[in-house]
Amino acid sequence: MTVSSFLDPQVLARIDNLELLARTVVDGFINGLHRSPYLGLSVDFAEHRPYMPGDDIRKIDWRVFGRTDRYYVKQFEADTNANFLVVLDISRSMDFSSGGLSKLDYARYLAACLSYFSRQQRDRVGLATIAEDIVDYVPPSAKHLDIVLHAIDRIEPAAQGNLSVPLLKVAEAIKRRSIVAIISDLYDEPENVARSASVLENKGNDVIVFQVLDKAELEFPFDEPAQFEDLESGERIPVVPERQREAYRELIDGHIADLSHLLVERRIDYYLFDTSQPLDYALFSYLSRREKLSRVR
Amino acid sequence: MGFSFLAPVFLLGLAAIAIPIWIHLTHRERRDAVRFPSLMFLREVPFKTVRRQRIRHWLLFALRVAAVLLLVAAFARPLLERSDGSAAAFVQARELVVLLDRSHSMAYADNWDRAVEAARWALGNLGADDRATLVTFAEDAEAASQPSGDPAVLLAALDGVELGTETTRYGPALQLAREIIERSDRPRGEALLISDMQQVGWDPANASRLPGRTRLRLVDVGRGEAFNVAITGMNIARGRRGGREEIVVSAVLANFGGRPVADLSASLEIEGERVASREVDLDAGSTFAVTFEPHPLPGRPVRGIVRAGDDALPLDNSFQFVVAPEPPVRILIVEPRGAGADYALYLERALAISRRPAFEVQTERVTSLTESDLDDRSVVVLNDAPPPGGAVGARLREFVEEGGGLLVVLGRRAPPGGWPEDLIDLVPGDFGGPVDRAAEGGGTLGYLDYDHPALEIFNTPRSGDFSTARFYRYRRFQPAEDGRVLARFDDGAEAMVEGSYGEGRVLVLTSGTENFWNDLTIQPVFLPLIHQLVKHLSGYREATTWHRVGGVVDLSAKAELTAGVSSLDELELVIENPRGRERVLRPARDSWYLNLELPGFYHVRQVGDEDRAVWLAANLDPSESDLSRVDVQELAGALVAPEEADAGVAEARALSAEEQEGRQSLWWYLLAAACAILLIETVLSNRARRLAPGT
Numbered sequence: 001m002t003v004s005s006f007l008d009p010q011v012l013a014r015i016d017n018l019e020l021l022a023r024t025v026v027d028g029f030i031n032g033l034h035r036s037p038y039l040g041l042s043v044d045f046a047e048h049r050p051y052m053p054g055d056d057i058r059k060i061d062w063r064v065f066g067r068t069d070r071y072y073v074k075q076f077e078a079d080t081n082a083n084f085l086v087v088l089d090i091s092r093s094m095d096f097s098s099g100g101l102s103k104l105d106y107a108r109y110l111a112a113c114l115s116y117f118s119r120q121q122r123d124r125v126g127l128a129t130i131a132e133d134i135v136d137y138v139p140p141s142a143k144h145l146d147i148v149l150h151a152i153d154r155i156e157p158a159a160q161g162n163l164s165v166p167l168l169k170v171a172e173a174i175k176r177r178s179i180v181a182i183i184s185d186l187y188d189e190p191e192n193v194a195r196s197a198s199v200l201e202n203k204g205n206d207v208i209v210f211q212v213l214d215k216a217e218l219e220f221p222f223d224e225p226a227q228f229e230d231l232e233s234g235e236r237i238p239v240v241p242e243r244q245r246e247a248y249r250e251l252i253d254g255h256i257a258d259l260s261h262l263l264v265e266r267r268i269d270y271y272l273f274d275t276s277q278p279l280d281y282a283l284f285s286y287l288s289r290r291e292k293l294s295r296v297r
Numbered sequence: 298m299g300f301s302f303l304a305p306v307f308l309l310g311l312a313a314i315a316i317p318i319w320i321h322l323t324h325r326e327r328r329d330a331v332r333f334p335s336l337m338f339l340r341e342v343p344f345k346t347v348r349r350q351r352i353r354h355w356l357l358f359a360l361r362v363a364a365v366l367l368l369v370a371a372f373a374r375p376l377l378e379r380s381d382g383s384a385a386a387f388v389q390a391r392e393l394v395v396l397l398d399r400s401h402s403m404a405y406a407d408n409w410d411r412a413v414e415a416a417r418w419a420l421g422n423l424g425a426d427d428r429a430t431l432v433t434f435a436e437d438a439e440a441a442s443q444p445s446g447d448p449a450v451l452l453a454a455l456d457g458v459e460l461g462t463e464t465t466r467y468g469p470a471l472q473l474a475r476e477i478i479e480r481s482d483r484p485r486g487e488a489l490l491i492s493d494m495q496q497v498g499w500d501p502a503n504a505s506r507l508p509g510r511t512r513l514r515l516v517d518v519g520r521g522e523a524f525n526v527a528i529t530g531m532n533i534a535r536g537r538r539g540g541r542e543e544i545v546v547s548a549v550l551a552n553f554g555g556r557p558v559a560d561l562s563a564s565l566e567i568e569g570e571r572v573a574s575r576e577v578d579l580d581a582g583s584t585f586a587v588t589f590e591p592h593p594l595p596g597r598p599v600r601g602i603v604r605a606g607d608d609a610l611p612l613d614n615s616f617q618f619v620v621a622p623e624p625p626v627r628i629l630i631v632e633p634r635g636a637g638a639d640y641a642l643y644l645e646r647a648l649a650i651s652r653r654p655a656f657e658v659q660t661e662r663v664t665s666l667t668e669s670d671l672d673d674r675s676v677v678v679l680n681d682a683p684p685p686g687g688a689v690g691a692r693l694r695e696f697v698e699e700g701g702g703l704l705v706v707l708g709r710r711a712p713p714g715g716w717p718e719d720l721i722d723l724v725p726g727d728f729g730g731p732v733d734r735a736a737e738g739g740g741t742l743g744y745l746d747y748d749h750p751a752l753e754i755f756n757t758p759r760s761g762d763f764s765t766a767r768f769y770r771y772r773r774f775q776p777a778e779d780g781r782v783l784a785r786f787d788d789g790a791e792a793m794v795e796g797s798y799g800e801g802r803v804l805v806l807t808s809g810t811e812n813f814w815n816d817l818t819i820q821p822v823f824l825p826l827i828h829q830l831v832k833h834l835s836g837y838r839e840a841t842t843w844h845r846v847g848g849v850v851d852l853s854a855k856a857e858l859t860a861g862v863s864s865l866d867e868l869e870l871v872i873e874n875p876r877g878r879e880r881v882l883r884p885a886r887d888s889w890y891l892n893l894e895l896p897g898f899y900h901v902r903q904v905g906d907e908d909r910a911v912w913l914a915a916n917l918d919p920s921e922s923d924l925s926r927v928d929v930q931e932l933a934g935a936l937v938a939p940e941e942a943d944a945g946v947a948e949a950r951a952l953s954a955e956e957q958e959g960r961q962s963l964w965w966y967l968l969a970a971a972c973a974i975l976l977i978e979t980v981l982s983n984r985a986r987r988l989a990p991g992t
Contacts, residue, residue: 093334103334187335217334227330228339236330237339244342251338 048072083140083176084118085126086111088152089184090135091161092232097275098216106275107183107212108152113279114181115152119145123179127151130166131158137170140178160232163188167196177204186211186259194262201268208269211259215274220248303374303414310369317361321354354985360978367971371964376418390426392444392481394474395419398492399458400435400465401921403518405493405525406609409460411518412491419489420451430477431455434470435463436847444477462612462846462896464921465498471505471936478508486511493519494932496925504935513937515929523926524554526561526579526606527613529919533620533842535653536591542622547588548603552579553923563605565589577605596622600898600912612896613922617914618842619898625655626675626835631663633682633710641680643818644810647827654837668692674701675835681708681809684720697723698799702834707772708809723803725780725796729773731814732790739767739815743787749795751833752783754825761825766817768792771808802834843914846896850913852882853889857911858901865889869904875915 051060051071064072088111094104101109115125119142126140127148135158138148163184174180180200186193186209193209201207216222222241229236256272263270302308333339397416403409416431423429423446431441431454442454471488478486486508492498494517507513530549535542546565552558557580564574573589587605598621606614628648630641641660648656661670663682666689671677677693684690697703705711707728716724734740742763747756755761763784774791776782783804784793794805812818817826844850852858853865862868870882875897881904882889893899893915902910 096332096334185334187337214334222331228333228336229330230336231332231334233336235336237336239331239339244339247342248338251341255338 048074082123083126083174083178084115084123085128085140085170085174085178085180086115086148087128087130087167087170087180087182087184088155089131089161089163089182090129090155090158091131091185091187092157092159093161093185093187094212095157096214096217096231098214098221101275103185103212103214103275104155104157106273107210108155110183110210110212110273110279111181112149112152113283115145115148117283118179126178128166128170128173129155129158130161130163130170132160132162132165134166134169137173139173140176161185161187164192164196168199171199171203171205174200174203174205177206179206179208181208181210183210183212185213185217190255190258190262193259194266194268197263197268198266201266209259209263209271211256211270211272213272213274215276218249218252218274220245220252303376303417305373307369307372307374310372311366313365313369314362317358317365320361321358357978357981357985360974360981364971364974364978367967367974371967371971373964375963375967390424390483391428391485391487392478392483393419393423393427393429393487393489394477395429395431396438396470396474396488396490396492397431397433397441397455397458398435398465398470398490398495398498399433399461400495400498401460401462401612401917402465402493402495402610402924404460404610404612405519405523405924408493408518412493412516413455413458415491415516415518416455416489417452419491420455421448423448423451426483428481428483431458432470432473432477433458434466434473435461436466436469437463438470438473440473440477444481462894462917464847464918465492465495466500467492467498467932468500468503468505471507475505475507478511484510487514488512488936489514489516491516491518493517493523493924494926494929495519495921495923496927497920497923499927499932501931501935506935507937509938511937513933515933517926517929519924519926522555523609523924524556525552525608525610525613525922525924526558527551527553527610527919527922528603528605528616529584529613529922531603531616531618531843533618535594535623537655538591538593542594543591544594544620545588545591546601546603546618547586548605548616549584549586550577550579550605551584551919551922552581553925555581557581558606561605563587563603565592566602566604567592568599568601594620594622598622598912600914610922610924613917613919615896616843616916617896617898619912619914620842621840623654623840625657626831626837627657627673628659628676628678628831628835629670629674630658630660630678630680631666631682631685632660632680634662634664636662636682636710640811641678643812643823644678644680644827647824648831650824651828653839654832654835656831671696671701675837676702676704676831678704678706678831679711680706681710681811683711683716684723686717686720690717690720694720694723694798697801697803700800700836702801702831702836703798703803704830704834705803705805706810707774707805707807708811708814709770711772723798724805725794725798725803726774726776726791726805728775728805728807731770731772732788733770734788735769739769740771740786740788740790741768742766742784742792743789744782744785746781746783749781749783751829754829755822761822762820763822766815766820766822768808768815768817770814774805774807802836804830804834843916844893846893846915846917848893848915850891850893851889852891852901855901855911857909858903860909861903861906871902871904873900875899 048061048064049072051073055073059073061072061074064070088107090104094102094107096103111127115127118125122142124140124142125145125148127136127138129135129151136151138144138151161184163186167182170180182197197207197209220241222239222245225238225240227236228239260270395416397412403412420429420431426446428444428446429451430444431451432438433441441458442451445451467490470490474488478488488507488511490513494515527550528548529551532547534545534547536545537543548563550561550563557578559578560576561579562574562576564571566572572592575587575589577585577587579585598619601618601620603616604614608614630644632640645658645660648658659670663685666685668689671689671692674696677696684693693703703723705724709731713728745752745755745763747753755763768786771786771790771792774794776791776794777796780794780796782791782794786792790807792807794807796803808815808817810818817823852870853868858870859865859868871879872882872891873879875895891899891901891913893913896915896917899913899915900910901913
């Protein structure tokens with residue numbers, strides 16, 4: 001059992017310092033998975049290839065030459081120095097909790113952990129908080145981890161959300177090929193979400209979409225008939241949960257299925273988290289994507 | 298072992314189960330709106346209102362229903378009915394007599410409730426072949442039910458028994474129990490005496506033992522240290538101030554408890570208004586007479602109450618009375634012609650002293666007497682004077698015939714020849730010349746009829762010494778056949794003779810009152826004697842200010858009620874008792890005697906005439922206020938064989954102290970279980986509410 005297995009989001013919520021929180025998650029995660037094939041980047045040996053004219057003769061492996069009487073050159077894993085940008089949805093709908101962490105808090109921890117971990121990989125980290133527009137933007141930089149964490153720390157829920165406009169602006173702001181992690185509850189039509197994410201993907205960025213939902217949004221466990229109020233618009237409608245639960249579940253399941261289908265179709269990774277899940281799962285998802293990009297020959 | 302319920306009416310509370318069912322079926326809309334991230338999907342789901350719902354939260358529902366069930370069961374007081382252990386004593390068929398004390402003292406605290414519970418238990422737990430009789434007793438005993446083996450019949454009889462206001466007497470109850478057991482064909486007899494074991498009801502001299510093989514069980518519902526303050530008596534003195542009658546009320550307060558009472562408030566209320574109060578200290582086991590300030594009496598009867606104390610036996614903390622103004626007895630003294638100024642001195646002085654009744658005396662010479670002088674008189678005294686003749690004489694005859702009193706004093710100035718022929722028949726006998734005993738130092742009274750109402754008060758020792766009076770001369774008197782001799786001289790001659798004429802009375806003294814023929818007038822006994830004779834002749838009766846509960850009042854003798862009717866057969870009365878219940882008394886059907894069963898005021902009036910009415914006050918017998926307890930061992934020992942008595946007492950204690958409580962104590966556990974369930978329900982309910990999303 002790894003240490004990270006015990007990092008319940010509720011427990012993490014008691015850590016005030018965001019950097020300490022991120023380090024706790026990431027270090028524990030690394031220690032628990034030290035045999036992971038995704039580690040050992042940078043100067044690790046990768047493979048041999050035949051010597052070609054123009055290659056640096058210092059890279060010739062003389063031991064192999066001694067055994068085979070042929071010239072082979074050593075191939076090493078190189079430093080990536082990739083850009084890593086977290087796009088965090090801070091619309092009012094994210095400020096929902098059915099008893100544990102709110103979605104926004106969960107997203108903040110997730111963003112902090114991803115940023116911290118990326119910095120450990122020597123990536124340049126940046127942050128964009130979005131609602132109807134871009135609320136805050138920290139461009140990716142090797143020195144911006146502290147600023148990113150500070151920006152995450154002082155996030156307040158904004159007004160209504162809208163992915164299309166801010167993502168388009170983010171795509172325009174990114175100058176280098178980047179890994180873009182979008183963290184949102186994705187309350188938009190799946191086609192809109194996929195289209196907006198595609199803008200980033202089409203510009204050569206590697207896009208990962210983390211959809212964060214509360215368990216109550218997935219299961220709709222309400223009992224008593226009540227007026228339900230939309231967190232963003234303030235609109236109210238009467239709801240009899242007992243009679244409407246099944247239909248709701250079908251709709252949200254369909255929504256998730258559509259999102260997954262449309263995003264994967266556009267070679268965009270999509271992951272769904274409910275706020276009761278440990279952050280490790282998000283890190284796994286991120287690392288699997290990061291590994292693909294880090295192999296630079 | 299089975300169950301029954303002491304208060305089955307509470308089982309109606311089972312209907313309260315509908316409340317949790319309704320709550321769990323009804324989906325009450327929350328007052329607060331549920332804040333939800335987005336209504337994007339909910340808008341697309343059609344809204345449906347639903348009337349019939351299924352029950353939600355089964356665990357909470359079950360807990361709530363269980364709590365209601367347990368609470369209802371606890372309030373219904375479940376009773377364990379065992380057929381083992383102590384009930385083994387009931388295996389053999391027996392004749393059970395339950396003697397239930399319903400005297401007034403049982404009203405102390407919850408004694409009566411406990412007694413009824415004990416009786417209910419005994420009657421409800423009969424063996425298969427047992428037979429029981431419910432006997433209630435206070436001053437007298439009566440069977441409230443016929444002997445029966447059916448508990449339902451017996452318990453129904455028990456439900457009809459009410460607490461009484463009479464005193465306690467064990468004798469009649471035990472005698473009745475003895476008769477029932479003796480008549481029974483059951484092999485065993487058993488008497489269950491349920492009482493507060495008041496000492497006052499126990500008279501060992503009149504105790505009769507119960508038949509052999511009879512077990513006596515005593516259920517003592519009394520309190521170990523009963524505390525009771527009571528008003529045990531009252532006196533009303535009358536006087537006059539400024540021509541107006543006033544009363545001085547004195548009440549006797551008794552502390553029957555074992556501890557002193559300080560600053561006990563005693564108050565006097567007249568017609569519902571508090572007119573006087575006093576603070577008194579009462580030592581333990583002592584009495585104190587508290588006298589209130591004089592209170593003027595209006596010209597009509599008034600109701601009064603003296604109150605003192607506030608304890609667990611409240612009825613004896615008040616004492617009711619009705620006091621009416623008392624007109625003076627008007628007396629006319631007729632002197633003979635030629636009498637000196639002080640001829641009637643001794644009579645006048647003696648009659649001037651009395652307060653109750655007050656005497657109003659007028660003295661006239663027989664020669665100046667007119668008819669109007671006899672108006673409104675109660676008594677006429679012919680003080681050594683012959684009766685007037687003519688119209689005045691006729692008026693005198695009429696006066697006596699209509700109920701007036703006539704005192705005839707035969708002295709030296711009243712020769713037989715002085716009486717007119719038409720009035721001589723007023724005198725109950727024939728009188729003649731004087732007997733002179735001066736030579737022998739005078740005669741004395743040798744006989745007095747102490748049974749006569751006028752002389753009754755002299756019967757007890759030191760109540761009047763007639764032996765010192767010397768009679769030197771007196772007239773011979775031959776009484777008529779209907780004449781009653783009240784006193785004789787030592788030689789057998791008549792000294793005092795009474796007769797009747799029409800409705801009135803005539804009394805003859807055969808010696809004078811002017812201190813010449815005798816010295817009776819200067820003896821101390823003269824004054825009370827004259828008072829008694831005049832009161833008797835006037836028909837005066839001291840007004841009764843209050844009666845004892847259990848007493849009887851002859852309503853036909855009340856002049857206020859019979860006024861205006863020519864015959865009692867026409868009279869119809871309405872009686873309102875102290876509890877406000879009215880009943881009509883009719884001559885053809887009812888007795889004119891009113892039995893005073895309750896303490897308080899009775900109002901009796903003619904039907905349709907509010908003005909012709911009387912108030913009657915009834916008070917409890919003060920002996921019942923003494924809650925001293927009899928030694929139960931002594932009581933049992935006097936009634937049954939020692940082995941039955943010992944066993945009986947022990948068993949009785951076990952019944953009252955352990956079994957009775959033990960078999961009823963199940964409700965405690967039910968109540969505790971209900972509380973525990975409600976506690977769990979509260980925790981779960983709060984938790985469910987806290988965990989509910991959107992809260």
